[in-house]
Amino acid sequence: MSTVATTAEQITPHEEVGVETHGQMWPVTGQIAISLFALGLGGFIGLFQAIERVNITLPPFGPFENYYQGLTFHGVLLAFVFTFGFANAFVSWTTIRGFDRPLYSTMLAQGAFWVLLTGTILGAIIMTMNEATVLFTFYAPMQAHSVFYLAAALLVVSTWLVLANIVLTYRAWRKENPTAAIPLMGFTSLTTYIMWGLASLGVAILVVGILLPWSLGLWEHTDPQLGRTLFWLSGHAIVYFWLLPVYISWYMFIPKQVGGRLYSDGLTRFAFILFLLFSIPTGLHHQYTDPGIHEGMKGFHLLLTFVIFYPSLITAFSIMAALEHGGRKAGGRGLFGWIMALPWNNPAVVAQLLAMLVFTLGGVTGLVNASMSVNLVVHNTAFIPGHFHLTVGTAVALSVLGICYWFVPYLTQRPLFATKLALWQAWLWAIGVLIFSRGQMSGGLDAQPRRTMLGEASYSLPGWEVANWLTAIGGIVMTVSGLLFFVVMIGTLLNKRAETAEEKAALQPLMPAPPIHDHRKSWKIFDRIGLWTLIAIILILIAYIPVFLLYLPAEFTSPGVRVW
Numbered sequence: 001m002s003t004v005a006t007t008a009e010q011i012t013p014h015e016e017v018g019v020e021t022h023g024q025m026w027p028v029t030g031q032i033a034i035s036l037f038a039l040g041l042g043g044f045i046g047l048f049q050a051i052e053r054v055n056i057t058l059p060p061f062g063p064f065e066n067y068y069q070g071l072t073f074h075g076v077l078l079a080f081v082f083t084f085g086f087a088n089a090f091v092s093w094t095t096i097r098g099f100d101r102p103l104y105s106t107m108l109a110q111g112a113f114w115v116l117l118t119g120t121i122l123g124a125i126i127m128t129m130n131e132a133t134v135l136f137t138f139y140a141p142m143q144a145h146s147v148f149y150l151a152a153a154l155l156v157v158s159t160w161l162v163l164a165n166i167v168l169t170y171r172a173w174r175k176e177n178p179t180a181a182i183p184l185m186g187f188t189s190l191t192t193y194i195m196w197g198l199a200s201l202g203v204a205i206l207v208v209g210i211l212l213p214w215s216l217g218l219w220e221h222t223d224p225q226l227g228r229t230l231f232w233l234s235g236h237a238i239v240y241f242w243l244l245p246v247y248i249s250w251y252m253f254i255p256k257q258v259g260g261r262l263y264s265d266g267l268t269r270f271a272f273i274l275f276l277l278f279s280i281p282t283g284l285h286h287q288y289t290d291p292g293i294h295e296g297m298k299g300f301h302l303l304l305t306f307v308i309f310y311p312s313l314i315t316a317f318s319i320m321a322a323l324e325h326g327g328r329k330a331g332g333r334g335l336f337g338w339i340m341a342l343p344w345n346n347p348a349v350v351a352q353l354l355a356m357l358v359f360t361l362g363g364v365t366g367l368v369n370a371s372m373s374v375n376l377v378v379h380n381t382a383f384i385p386g387h388f389h390l391t392v393g394t395a396v397a398l399s400v401l402g403i404c405y406w407f408v409p410y411l412t413q414r415p416l417f418a419t420k421l422a423l424w425q426a427w428l429w430a431i432g433v434l435i436f437s438r439g440q441m442s443g444g445l446d447a448q449p450r451r452t453m454l455g456e457a458s459y460s461l462p463g464w465e466v467a468n469w470l471t472a473i474g475g476i477v478m479t480v481s482g483l484l485f486f487v488v489m490i491g492t493l494l495n496k497r498a499e500t501a502e503e504k505a506a507l508q509p510l511m512p513a514p515p516i517h518d519h520r521k522s523w524k525i526f527d528r529i530g531l532w533t534l535i536a537i538i539l540i541l542i543a544y545i546p547v548f549l550l551y552l553p554a555e556f557t558s559p560g561v562r563v564w
């Protein structure tokens with residue numbers, strides 16, 4: 001029997017996947033498109049920020065009136081639109097496949113697409129008009145046009161529609177399978193969105209309850225510190241909302257893609273439960289230097305921040321085990337021989353392997369930020385963007401590109417264009433970001449501020465020169481890599497649609513095989529989603545009630561300011 005026939009047997013060809021209805025799949029494709037559009041545009045603006053470091057400013061600042069308008073665009077498009085669009089699309093699909101049934105509601109699925117699109121367009125318009133140059137963290141008392149806050153709210157609402165759909169799908173599945181273990185891919189999808197559902201409440205209250213009415217003139221003053229605290233209630237957990245969809249790929253798809261198997265079902269569930277429990281009560285680690293917040297509570301959040309590092313270590317262990325399993329099955333021998341035996345010719349895999357490698361540096365530098373005393377050295381310096389281009393800018397973004405190398409061909413039923421180019425793309429991004437972040441971090445350690453148009457600054461230190469050049473060169477390499485990605489994607493869209501059964505089978509995703517330690521060995525309690533959600537809520541209350549009790553009553557004394 002040919003290998004293609006075997007593959008076709010193992011996984012049903014596209015049309016026959018009855019659980020994937022057209023009405024639910026076009027919003028998946030559509031949200032991937034929105035996401036990649038945001039990545040392309042946002043990333044391109046990044047280039048201007050990077051070369052500004054070496055005094056190349058195209059007048060006026062790129063397509064914008066000023067540096068900070070571009071920076072707002074860059075942050076909003078990349079941190080919110082790119083990530084939300086991908087999560088909504090990919091996790092909706094892993095829910096369908098995980099529970100092996102269509103989503104509960106097609107209306108919710110399509111609604112998520114339309115709400116995301118509307119939020120993106122409104123946000124883009126108002127930012128283009130320079131009416132919302134408040135950076136992606138939109139700290140009050142900087143004030144944006146009310147449409148900006150409306151757009152931010154819509155982006156969050158789109159994720160809530162997906163959350164509602166996932167929960168309803170799970171409940172419908174549970175009704176029909178009252179005693180079965182939750183399918184692992186469904187479990188990871190569900191916990192990812194429940195975590196974000198809880199986390200997003202902070203920013204939702206901030207935007208809808210405080211900033212929107214304030215920008216509409218319902219009241220004139222606001223309380224910046226209260227706003228920051230609500231922002232960061234969501235603002236660390238959002239990092240995990242960026243990461244977990246990618247972890248779903250690393251846990252569920254990468255093992256099979258490298259010819260191995262996931263290590264353990266139970267350990268995977270355990271890791272995702274820890275993310276659900278501990279992602280949120282850690283937000284104060286972004287506010288170590290903020291006045292008005294009790295030091296003891298900062299210490300408590302510090303402790304939990306180190307707790308949340310633990311499931312990432314579990315992840316590193318699990319994925320490494322799966323990689324080694326695959327590498328050894330492919331004939332790799334010795335301590336490191338299995339690494340060479342991994343499929344280094346498959347861009348979908350290579351992009352994600354490099355993303356993981358870069359992420360180890362991102363994790364370590366994250367520990368620097370998280371440590372209260374060392375944080376003082378790097379706080380608000382260029383070290384921070386140095387750090388998070390390794391995490392969200394690479395662990396997430398490069399992984400998403402890798403996932404697109406199989407997911408987009410599957411969604412569009414067109415084979416990937418120019419595999420070699422895609423491989424170049426992955427390597428160039430990894431090399432580029434290492435140079436870029438090295439520049440940003442060394443600048444930061446030399447006290448270079450972040451969010452600053454350095455070319456215009458009247459101050460400089462000798463150590464910044466090399467740092468700036470590295471940032472600029474790394475940024476250019478990343479941009480070239482990004483361009484290659486879009487060449488590959490456009491080429492793919494122009495490719496001929498798969499027609500024969502063989503061609504179609506070749507585009508099928510490799511669905512996960514049961515882990516080496518399968519669900520029969522997992523603790524039943526892992527599946528008590530309601531219980532874990534309740535514990536997560538209790539932890540949030542413990543971590544935040546004292547913060548607010550000690551802080552309140554709020555002092556609405558700051559009038560809005562427009563800086564740029």
Ligand code: HEM
Pocket residue numbers: 042043044046047049050071072074075078079082135136137385389392393394397449450451452453471474475476478479482
């Ligand atoms: C071509 C690739 C990219 C380049 C050259 C680039 C460049 C930069 C630079 C130089 C900054 C610092 C600006 C400052 O502090 O004044 C920055 C900030 C930022 N970047 Fe990127 N970036 C790229 C891709 C990405 C990606 C893929 C993401 C996320 C998915 C991302 C997310 C962010 C965020 C959230 C900020 C913070 C904005 C702020 O502080 O308000 N960037 N970028």
Ligand SMILES: [Cu+2]
Pocket residue numbers: 235236239285286
């Ligand atoms: Cu954080």
